Amino acid sequence: MTIVTRTATAVLGLCAVASLAACGSDDATTATPSTVTVTASPPSTTTSVDARETDVADTAQSGSGSDGGSGGDVATPAPTSDRAPLRRCGTTNPAPAELDRAIASVPTDGPGYRWVTGAANFDSCNDISYMELDTQGATVSSPQQLLIFNRDMRFIGTGIKCNVGYQEVIGASRDRITVQYRYLTGDEPLAAPQGSTQVTFRWNGSRVVMDGSLPRAVTNGKC
Structure with a gap:
């Protein structure tokens, strides 16, 4: 057991x-x-x-917005500035009412005369621009005038005070307009004057001044 x-x-x-x-x-x-x-x-x-x-x-490298950008600038706010926006300028015409006012302010040489517009160089980038006035149905010796406008396309006056013939703009830049005036010196035909002189209408920062002088044969003593 x-x-x-x-x-x-x-x-x-x-x-x-x-x-x-x-x-x-x-x-x-x-x-x-x-x-x-x-x-x-x-x-x-x-x-x-x-x-x-x-x-x-990947997001940082590709940038943000329509123009992309670098990674470090994605979250950076755009800088602000107190400067006024740059002026946009270029070829532009005076308002029709302003142009009508300018033409109406220049008297013709008689009731039978009427102004028609000629060559112009309107540009709001320029300090001054011009438009030529011709006598309707006129010849080369018929009265002419020069309208001058500022960069805001406001009429500021004529080149000279009186209307004369044989006027031709031969040069223009941002702040000046050069005009040639021809005149008779003797018995030459009206269509072929032998005398010639040039003056320049220049913007001096506050108004238009004329550089040069015109002989009496150009103005005929009218201005």
Whole structure:
């Protein structure tokens, strides 16, 4: 009986050891997935951050708005300035009412005469611009006049005070107009005067001045 009891005890002991071993084996198997889950989590987070950083870099390089720009300037507000906007200028004509007023202000040499407009160089970039007036149906010796306008296309006066013939603009720039006046010196034909002189009408910053002088033969003493 004693031998049998010891044998049974030994068998029970072995079973207990086997059971513990089996439990230990189950715990190890269960812990392994937990370790894998923790290890896999950081790569997922790193990938997400890298993607966001790439998007920001691409946006900075491509710029913002219709004209693009550099990355550092994307979020920079446009500078402000107290300066007045640059004046836009170019070829433009006086308002019809202003042109009519200018023509009407110049008397003709008699009731049978009427002005017609001639050559002009209207440009609001210029300090002064001009328009020539000719006598309707006239010849080369018929009265003419020169209208002068400022850069706002406002009429500011005539070249000289009286109407004379043989007037021709031969040059113009931003602030001056050069005019040639011919005149008779003797018995030459009216269509071929031999005398000639030039004057320049110049803007001096506040008004138009005439550089040069006209002989009496040009004005006939009228101005």
